[in-house]
Every structure is written in structure tokens, then in C-alpha cells.
Amino acid sequence: MGIRIIDIIATILVNFVHCVFTEHILSCNVTQLGSCPGNYHVCNETSLQCYCLEDYIQYGNGCIAKSEAYNTDHDATAAVVSIFTIALVVVGLVLVIRKYNLIDYVRHKINQRRNNDVMYEDVMIGQDDPPLVP
Structure with missing residues (x-):
């Protein structure tokens, strides 16, 4: 058999x-x-x-110190949380900039400061007012 x-x-x-x-x-x-x-x-x-x-724990096929194991686990977690937070902030900024057209607003303000022309609509030329009488 x-x-x-x-x-x-x-x-x-x-x-x-x-x-x-x-x-x-x-x-x-x-x-x-x-x-x-x-x-x-x-x-x-x-x-x-x-x-x-006594002061070591099993990690994979080897032993590492308890303090190293604590740092190893939290390093990966900190990296993932940091990347996620940065991505969330960037996406939030992009949405706010698009919603309020902040790029066009900033361009407009920059162009206004570059043009130092005086707006003559607000300036009176000549003597159009009646004379002051006491």
C-alpha cells in the first residue's frame, strides 16, 4: 500500500x-x-x-530590549500619523483656496500695489464749489 x-x-x-x-x-x-x-x-x-x-522580549525570531520594542512600535505609528496629518492639511488648504478664489484675490492685490496711479475720480480739479460766505 x-x-x-x-x-x-x-x-x-x-x-x-x-x-x-x-x-x-x-x-x-x-x-x-x-x-x-x-x-x-x-x-x-x-x-x-x-x-x-529577563529584560528582553520576543520580536520576530530574535530578542530585543523592552525599551527598543516600545520605540519601534511607536516610530511606525508616528510616521503614519504624521503623513496622514500633513496630507489632510494640504487637502484642506487646497479646498479653501479654491472655494474663496484666494489666488485671484492675491494677484489682484499685487497688481493694485504695483500700479501707483492715482485714481482721479476722487480728486477734484478746479473750483467747482461755491465760495464760502460768512
Whole structure:
């Protein structure tokens, strides 16, 4: 009897269930040096699994200091929030500028300051007023 397809499917399903419901803890050999990958890993003799030292936490396949893990998580969050905030401010400015035609307003004001012509509509030329009588 050879291996049937049902046996292969059952093996894959059992491995999948095992992978989903167990923690991904690295196994190690106590008698072998460097059996745990990365720095700050120690092999436990009773469970034969790698764990991190006291002031370190598991991050990926290695151990990092707790303070570094705090900074690593918040650096990415800060970057995303900063980019989102800058994009929101830029979109808001564009909408306000378009709604109130601020570009045309500024151009008009600049052109008014460049032209130093006196508006003669407001200036009286000649003696059109009646004389003042006491």
C-alpha cells in the first residue's frame, strides 16, 4: 500500500491546525552551543524551547530590549500619523483656496500695489464749489 491522497490531506490539515493553535516558540538542544538564534536567547532545559532573557522580549525570531520594542512600535505609528496629518492639511488648504478664489484675490492685490496711479475720480480739479460766505 502506498500513500493515498487522503493521507496527504490529513497530514497537511493536522500540521495546519498545529501551526495555528500553538505558539511559535523555537525548539533547542541544551547540549549544542548556539542552538537558539539571535542574541539574548536562552535554551530552557525542561521544555527545550528558546526564550528571551529577563529584560528582553520576543520580536520576530530574535530578542530585543523592552525599551527598543516600545520605540519601534511607536516610530511606525508616528510616521503614519504624521503623513496622514500633513496630507489632510494640504487637502484642506487646497479646498479653501479654491472655494474663496484666494489666488485671484492675491494677484489682484499685487497688481493694485504695483500700479501707483492715482485714481482721479476722487480728486477734484478746479473750483467747482461755491465760495464760502460768512
